[in-house]
Amino acid sequence: IGQNPIKQGGNLNVQADYPTSELKRAIYHIYSVSGRLIMSHPVDGLRTSINLPGNLPTGIYRLLLVTPERTVAKNFIKN
Secondary structure, eight states, X not given: OOSSSBOTTOEEEEEOOSOHHHHTTOEEEEEETTSXXXXXXXXXXXXXXXXXXXXXXXXXXXXXXXXXXXXXXXXXXXX
């Protein structure tokens, strides 16, 4: 995850250092701290910029990268 916390109106910039072939079928999921799915976004290669919803409240969120080979989770803060 690039800049953390993410400012209001900002994009979540992420980098996935995994083989390109694995990332072709990968997807990012963003969950609230309570476990509610906020949004999903396809992986755009090694670097992906995710435009967060403008009405997303301030708080802690969990980003999951799901590929055919693995699931990786990172937390981020939205200001």
